[in-house]
Amino acid sequence: MQIEMKGIAKAFGSNKVLQGVNFDVKSGEVHALMGENGAGKSTLMNILTGLLQKDAGSILIDGKETSYSSALDAEHHGISFIHQEMNNFPQMSVVDNMFLNKEIKTKFGLMNQKEMKKQAKHYLEQLGSNINVDQLIGNLTVGNQQMIEIAKSLMTDAKFIIMDEPTAALTENETAILFKTIRELKSKGVGFIYISHRMEELWQICDRVTVMRDGVSVNTYSTTEVKEDRIVKDMVGRDIGDYYPARNPKFGPxxxxxxxxxxxxxxxxxxxxxxxxxxxxxxxxxxxxxxxxxxxxxxxxxxxxxxxxxxxxxxxxxxxxxxxxxxxxxxxxxxxxxxxxxxxxxxxxxxxxxxxxxxxxxxxxxxxxxxxxxxxxxxxxxxxxxxxxxxxxxxxxxxxxxxxxxxxxxxxxxxxxxxxxxxxxxxxxxxxxxxxxxxxxxxxxxxxxxxxxxxxxxxxxxxxxxxxxxxxxxxxxxxxxxxxxxxxxxxx
The missing domain is CATH 3.40.50.300 (P-loop containing nucleotide triphosphate hydrolases)
Known part of the structure; x- marks a missing residue:
């Protein structure tokens, strides 16, 4: 399976958010999408998954022009989007959040809580997590909530998974488990679109990277052939110098x-x-x-x-x-x-x-x-x-x-x-x-x-x-x- 986005454009009033973006990703590939905040990365993914409609351009799935009417439609066709900001209901349990609108029922039409708990634990264990699925999700840390979002995506049997800043709230150990899971799914043909600001992750997990700036796709590189300073320059349109400015503190009381x-x-x-x-x-x-x-x-x-x-x-x-x-x-x-x-x-x-x-x-x-x-x-x-x-x-x-x-x-x-x-x-x-x-x-x-x-x-x-x-x-x-x-x- 292959996704191709060609000449995608989108404006909100006079604000041109995307101005002809080209992007593609194949099965079994991790393709990173990088750019400053406001570069248009999330807008592009929202168009792919039907949350927004494009003004111009085309989306091709295996060469056939396609558009999805909603995120649920995209999910039914094998494209899952894990958003940076969690969409949980804090007063509901972990298992109820994971199976919202996907409830498993008995032959009598009742909720099969036993089976849902079993499956919830199974998908979380795949990520090395032992979260109690009966507790309220609002009582969990941001990092644990993110692990649940990733587990929910695994439940959909997705062919492509879009991850928006998946490791932003994870510990090093949780990140290592996530990368192991990505590699396992990748070996089974699952493709990933990986949005991140953590530069070091490109060379750990990604095969290619496309850089966006001001609503335009600037360049696409193989991660084996590009260096960090080139990507940063594409992102900001200039050499940024050292990430961390020197500190010369003068302590007071x-x-x-x-x-x-x-x-x-x-x-x-x-x-x-x-x-x-x-x-x-x-x-x-x-x-x-x-x-x-x-x-x-x-x-x-x-x-x-x-x-x-x-x-x-x-x-x-x-x-x-x-x-x-x-x-x-x-x-x-x-x-x-x-x-x-x-x-x-x-x-x-x-x-x-x-x-x-x-x-x-x-x-x-x-x-x-x-x-x-x-x-x-x-x-x-x-x-x-x-x-x-x-x-x-x-x-x-x-x-x-x-x-x-x-x-x-x-x-x-x-x-x-x-x-x-x-x-x-x-x-x-x-x-x-x-x-x-x-x-x-x-x-x-x-x-x-x-x-x-x-x-x-x-x-x-x-x-x-x-x-x-x-x-x-x-x-x-x-x-x-x-x-x-x-x-x-x-x-x-």
Whole structure:
């Protein structure tokens, strides 16, 4: 089986998202699709799977022109799309989510829960996962939810699987299991369209790569014949230089000190972060990094421990208390916790700072507009205007909006949980430069990241957790991935 897309064009009003894209993929091949956020990758896949209709061009399946009326239609014809943002129902169990609209019934027309649980466990075990299929999916980590999305795709017996940032929330071990599964399916003739911003994955799992920029397919290469700098140049239209800007930190006094923090999933965690410092938090999924930050910010309850801010003990019992004390939190899940998706970019960015625009109880709209415009320009948010809804932006631009919100609020301590997850190479560098600018202004940054090169390159010190316990803190200068991983897996 072969998919060919020729001269695909799509516009939303005057905004030309795709301008004649060519792309093809064959059975038993992993073909990567790369490009900056907003390059048109997801739009192209939405057209292939019937979520959007093309304005021009043709889709050929084994040489025959084809179009699908919906994602379900595409799935019935063997094309499955695993989206970057999960489409789960958090108040339903894992098994009920996996079999939604695909329920197995007994001969009496009743739900065959026993068989559905058996099959759900089978497909998850293929991915090396032992997730309890009876628990609510909303209680799982983002990484575990992603594993369930991949398992759902395996259930469809797909001939082609589209994966949009499949490893963005996975640990190294889960990624290795996923790649093993891809190779096994590939050997059975399954083809993959693999969308990723993780450059190193191209040479691990992909056969070819097509690079998109500004709605155009720029080049297609065999991964055995292309180097990283060529792909980056195609993506951004210029040489980008080193991914990670140099850090020359000048530490000030201790901005925040945590003493013996204990919560539901972490125990006796202590650390301090200085003004002008980036303190990295590393560890495998389930280590308790995110849970520690959520409790620190007042989202979840602390069982015990002290938080000392600029030399004074504070009680941060809620996010609003933390914001009042100058702490910002860019959460791991920007869709549900970082943004109000149906509200405008202006409303999202101004939200924590809105009281500063009140004059006699009335919002000074002109001052608010100027404030938002300044932040959008500073963070290079790509959008038609500040009035468009947040859900209309690409993932990387949504991340910039969340960052703009906290930068604008004047946070003196900023917690960044997976700040570049699902963000393209160009936007990553912009975020790193912004982090340096913030620390140059004496902002203290705590960065939680599963990307080891990012932790090693952007942190000044690295705190490593394992199964809710602290394993140590190391100087990032001269540290290696092996040192961090030894601690992250429980070694000394």
């Amino acid at each position: 201790v901005a925040l000190k945590a003493e013996h923090l204990t919560g539901a999933k972490f125990n006796d965690i202590s650390f301090e972060v200085h003004e002008g410092e980036i303190l990295g938090f590393s560890g495998l999924m389930g280590a308790g990094r995110t849970e520690t930050m959520r409790a620190l910010f007042g989202i979840d309850k602390l069982k015990s421990g002290k938080i000392i801010l600029h030399g004074e003990e504070v009680k941060l019992s809620s996010p609003s208390e933390s914001i009042k004390h100058g702490i910002g939190f860019l959460t791991e899940d920007r869709k549900t916790e970082g943004l109000v998706l149906d509200q405008s970019l202006e409303d999202n960015i101004a939200l924590p700072s809105i009281d500063g625009f009140r004059k006699g109880g009335i919002i000074d709209k002109k001052a608010e507009d100027e404030f938002v415009d300044m932040l959008m320009k500073r963070l290079t948010v790509k959008a038609q205007s500040a009035n468009v809804p947040a859900r209309s932006l690409s993932g990387g631009n949504q991340q910039k909006v969340v960052l703009a919100k906290w930068v604008g609020s004047g946070s003196r301590v900023l917690i960044l949980d997976e700040p570049t997850r699902g963000v393209d190479v160009g936007a990553k560098k912009e975020i790193y430069k912004l982090m340096n600018q913030l620390t140059d202004r004496n902002v203290a940054i705590i960065m939680v990241s599963s990307d080891l090169p990012e932790v090693l390159s952007m942190s000044d010190r690295i705190k490593v957790l394992y199964e809710g316990k602290e394993m140590g803190i190391i100087d990032a200068k001269g540290a290696t991935q092996e040192q961090v991983m030894k601690l992250a897996t429980g070694g000394k």
